[in-house]
Amino acid sequence: MVFWARQVIDNVGGDPADNTVRNDEVVGSIPTSYLFLGQARRRLSGFVALLSYSRDMYLEFFFEQVLENFLCGLVHAFEHWKGAPRVLVEDNLRSAVLERRGTQIVFHPRLLELCAHYHCIPRPCQVRAPQQKGRVERAIRFVRDSFWAGRSFITLEEFNRQAWQWCEQVANRRRWPGDDRLTVAEAFAQEQPRLLPLPAHPFNTERILPVRAHKTIYVRFDLNDYSVPPQAVGRPLTLVASDQRVRILDGTQEIARHVRSYDRRQEILDPAHAQAVPESEALLDAAFARGESAAQQTLQLLKLLDLYGVEALRRAIRQALERDTPRSSSVAFLLRQQAASSSTPPPVDLSRHPAAQAIDLAPHDLETYDELAHHDHDKNDNSHE
Template sequence: MTISKEQEAQILRYHHVEKWRVGTIAHQLGIHHNTVNRVLSQAGLPKAVRSQRPSMIDPYLPFLTDTLSRYPTLTASRLYQMVRERGYPGGPDHFRHQLACYRPRPRPEAFLRLRTLPGEQSQVDWGHFGKLTIGRAEHALMAFVMVLSYSRRIFLRFFLGAQMANFLRGHEAAFTAWNGLSKVLLYDNLKSAVLERRGDAIRFHPTLLDFAAHYRFEPRPVAVARGNEKGRVERAIRYVRDHFWPARQWRDLDDLNAQAEAWCNGWAMDRPCPEERSLSVRQVFAQEPLLALPENPYPTDERVEVHIGKTPYARFERNDYSVPHTHVRCTLTVSASPGAVRILDGGQEIAHHVRSYDKGQQIERPEHIEALVQLKRQARRHSGQDRLAQATPASRTLLSQAAERGDNLGTITATLLRLLEDYGAAELEAAINESLAQGVPHPNGVRIALQRRREARNQPPPLGIRLNDERARQLVVSPHDLSGYDQLQAIDTETDGAAEAMYDDQ
């Protein structure tokens, strides 16, 4: 326990002036008696000997010390079961407290300060910096950190997740920023680097091995439980947390990475180099030789095979991206960069979208949807025309002449299909022929011909009127002779004239 200088002065005054005992001082100041003993020992006073009271564990101490000497890692719960079987009457909490005083302590290990040659080694690790919400999706905000072990130059780049593609993109961005790379890259036992480890036998991730072969560096993992071997990158992450991250304001991920790049090239480069305190990191880095970069960068785009169902969309990262309708029921390849999603059919690109980091979104290109809509319209129109031509062959001539006039064939087809349902194939065929004979290749001429033929036969209106009463369906409405209305109008005119004459006479 750490206490202030004022408390240390109080402990010494209470002990020398007030002559208080250790337990009294600890009780009054609310601290542990071991802290009081430590302060008194540092002042040159002998440690106060506290009276030891008999404990329930005393009869079992020979058994416990012997067992712990042979099995030093045996858990307290297992030892408690063993002493309970031998008659120990105490509870588990008291037993654990007493056992801690007798458990053998491992001898502390001393570590040598590791030094590396210029350009020899870099250390790589991820740092977790909370979560970032984009729309309805929540992403882990991960910081990729690489540090040169000699000059201690830091590279920092933030990503949404620690996937292998982001891991490789972080490497390439660091190599580009430094215009080179070290001979050895040291990794913790990350899943992105080490797939399996059995003692000294290591199975690296095949993608990382291919990446290392491309840039000609040696990937090397640290030993198990040897965090001191990668202390430089851990201190670099701590340095980022203490000097870059606090009170940082940023709009989006691009803005955050722009600020991180400026910080790495400015403040972090001008700090004193731990290896040479008289020089800055910038000055030491200028003297550090690095391996040259190859001409072509390593492809870091994510590639995923997707199966397109009956709807023209490819599912990638909880979002749907549109594809041409000609590629439904096919297996395609999604190639994704941080800003774009490309959908490939073999080596041919069939769709290109802006990448979305939201979830549950449909990202569409207007031409994909419009092509599908036109296809459906044409399919419906051709289906109706085929049905109409099969029932009334004369409709082909009418549609052909209507097309020459520039009329809308879809509307004409739909109207003729309704007339076909109302009047039947025979009547519609005859009406179409009559309308064509009069030079009217239009549904209005066909409708007039159908009405004239129905009235001539004194037939009821077609069932297409959809009357609910059966008697109304059978009702025949004949047009009334309007000549009587003309006679009434003539009589009304004569009457009005006579009334006007009488009014003038008066």
Template sequence: MISKEAEAEVLRLYHAEKWRIGTIAAQLGLHHTTVQRVLRQTGVELKMVVPRPSMADPFVPFLVQQLEKYPGLCASRLFEMVRERGYPGGADHFRRVVSRHRPRKPAEAFQRLKTLPGDQGQVDWAYFGKHPVGRAERPLWAFVMVLSFSRKVFLRFFLGSSMPFFIRGHVEAFSFFGGIPRVLLYDNLKSAVLERQGDAIRFNPKLLELAAHYHFEARPVAVARGNEKGRVERAIRYVRDAFFAARKYTDVADLNRQADHWSQGASADRKWIEDKSRTVRDAFDDERGRLLPLPVEPFPVHERVEVEIGKTPYARFDLNDYSVPHDRTQRSLTVLADLQTVRIVDGQSDVVAVHPRSWDRGQQLEVAEHLARLAAEKRRAREHRGLDRLAKAAPSSQAFLRCLVDRGQNLGSNTSRLLQLLDAHGADALEDALVEVLERDTIHIGAVRQVLDRRRSERGLPPPVSISLSPSEHRDLVITPHSLSTYDSLKKETTP
């Protein structure tokens, strides 16, 4: 449609200035058929333009015959067929000829579908682009449910369209409406229909559990019959134009708060299509009492995922790692998640960790207590390894350390100091020093170091040089020295 001013200008240029139709169209930026329509409406008889002869005319009968037999045959294949029969023209011109003669499907008329109050609702997903969360970009999907009689709209945004979000959308929609429609119509999306062969339909088992809990009938529309759920399609278009366009929000929670306010306000106050004197709010008041009542307990909506815990105490869920106690490694645990919280369960009810849910990616969410327990366990393990090493190298170290503990001194620090002396002086020297200290009842690390230094000085040896070794599998090995006379005996046995 063009404005009245443009129509007046077309008539002026044609009658007063005697411009041709093509000139008017070019100068006013209109299509030539628009100019012709304006002139016909005012009674102007336009001359019929006789089409010029075309090199494709001899091939038109063959073209029409093929299109009658094969209506879907593409223009490129038809061009190859006529070129083999002598057509000298180009592909672009022949494509336009094909479009003029291709049989067109007759327009189909649809009857407006009417429903009773509380009888039907329609459900669908709508994609609204990407939503940045930290380093991640999550898809933003809108779950839309509309009551077919009153056109009351429920709108909820999620960072995904997986089955847990689909179930949660239903549960929150039923709570929003205060009841349940008897029938819900779905497109053939995977959340509702896993497989379909004609009238044979295999529903998603989770959807059937939801339908059994709330006592509604899940009904998919026929394939390629979007008109059967036109109410939710129009509702999605209405959401895009009247709510989401130019909408500013901080996060998805804020967006959903605004969506609730809009659904209860502007959306409910629009005119009802069946009676313009009433609003959607008025029609919903009539429908509310016809909805099925809500059950006592809502359907569980948490995500449930089985996870394998490896050597590190973290559970991987939804692109992030959540810490678990160190004693739960190398086993299978269960993640139970909602929109705000991630709970990790061992067995049926043993909750081992609770975390706030992160919608970012590549994050490590840790409980300080888990890390502290792991560090303490590692520290105890190091102490036990040190004690075992001392026991093998210098057996008297056990009695020495027992005396220190009885006197209230710290076991860990004294074990560490004895290990340093073991590395610097060797196992035999440390054992002899410990025996002397125990005999003299001077139970102190300083006394052991003094005995070691005195004995090295008596033998005229220089002070020991400590060589720090990097952690490896050989660092804690204890070598028990043996007498070199063994080699002398071996030598005598081999001498002829």
């Protein structure tokens, strides 16, 4: 596998008057960097975090270089160290710095939220100041030469287990540059009590996106499709993704939960979602065989699902198939028949029309009806005279 590296660290450094920023003078500061590894089906990105004093290293691999993974790497590093650094030294990575003009910096709001959660200070490296990045660049070179060479793995979980084992058994057993009588692990034992204590709950790094299942029971995320209940088709939904799972919410209610797939073009299906209206597939196949548009038939069925619900739609589809009339128009006719034979009118779904739900009708003064009744009574009395 071909290795290629690209440096994309993040953060400022020190007093602008200083020509050199010595990060090891700030106990608990942490240079961070990304490292691209390989040309696999999904390109791996290696997250490297290094405590500047002890050189204790945390290494984790991700499939994407997105903000959520950058924050996730930081959270996992803090948990590994059982403490948070006081200063977060970074290199103007877009995940950390949105804009910079001289010493004026606009940090990403999510990074500021993480720093506030752990009470640490973000401090980007100065532009064109390679002396501030030397330690983490050497750490990346060390990862490339010592860990990556000849490494084989099947899953990302297995690869990360190997990375953490390598950090413990190799990286942190090397001699500490500050005193060759100590190892990095022994220097870290001196540094760890000076780290900030962790809060009761870790920072939430989940990725949150608006999604919608348009014509099927699937929503698309990261090149894969995840199923939702048929009742949610066409509604605005919220997808919440971590590195392990994908959850789909309708408002505040969780309606689907899946194990996250890092494959491509896969349909991740909850069998309960498919069983909600399994007959629809048979009807669509039969309609398409008779020259009907599958897209139009699907759209009409979705509208009927919104109006009548799953159970009524299932009964009508079965009847249409039994009568050998596999069309959405036949299903609609049968649903109207069902509604007419019942004592209740067909339901009207207003979920897509919030303005209609917000209409307020002023109550009518009932005295008007009393006046009409008295008026009719007076007319009847006059007619008898």
